[in-house]
Amino acid sequence: MNCYEHVFITKGDLSERQSQKVLEKYSDIINSNSGKMIKTEKWGLRNFTYKINNLRKGFYFHLKFEGVAKTIKELERTENIDETLIRFLTVKVKKHDLETNYFDNKKEIDKK
Amino acid sequence: MKRKKNIKKKGSSFSKLSLFQKSGAKFFKPCPFSEKNAPVIDYKNIKLLKKYLSDSGRILPSRITSVSQKKQRELSQAIKRARLISLI
Secondary structure, eight states: OEEEEEEEEEESOOOHHHHHHHHHHHHHHHHTTTOEEEEEEEEEEEEEEEEETTEEEEEEEEEEEEEOHHHHHHHHHHHHHOSSEEEEEEEEESSOOOSOOTTOSSSOOOOO | OHHHHHHHHHTTTOTTHHHHOOTTSOSOOOOTTSSTTOOOOOTTOHHHHHTTBOTTSOBOOHHHHOOOHHHHHHHHHHHHHHHHTTOO
């Protein structure tokens, strides 16, 4: 099992319920393809630094999970089909960092 | 001396130069990522990455920021990841 981090961006602003639905959909895909969900984060609506598909804003999600090659393949395949998704990024990490959340507005973490 | 001249010439295009090297100070500066309690390079840490970008968003050369070769590779990888998801 390898550790992965995953970020994906969806179109427009989502309500609490809608965003929960999206998260559930993708955690189900991971869990049903010999993967294991560890943590999910919602970074919320953010402005892009440059326009993507003529859009200026997007809703960011962040997933931390363990899995194998098959998990990633299936996840990225469904994401390619999904039209509400704008972009995604998968990064392999050695160890999950579960403490720091750089996008938590409530408590500002001052990391040098 | 040779090096100093070089930097002075390009000083205009790298306006962040003064952040990293003061004129008249000691020339050698250790790598900011190789010290004890150094920050971890991560594509999510936008605040950190922005320190190593010029005003127009280009990656600053390690000759100016004195980041070690190994850490510079990590840094540029992290910056490119952050660019992909439009964080910086």
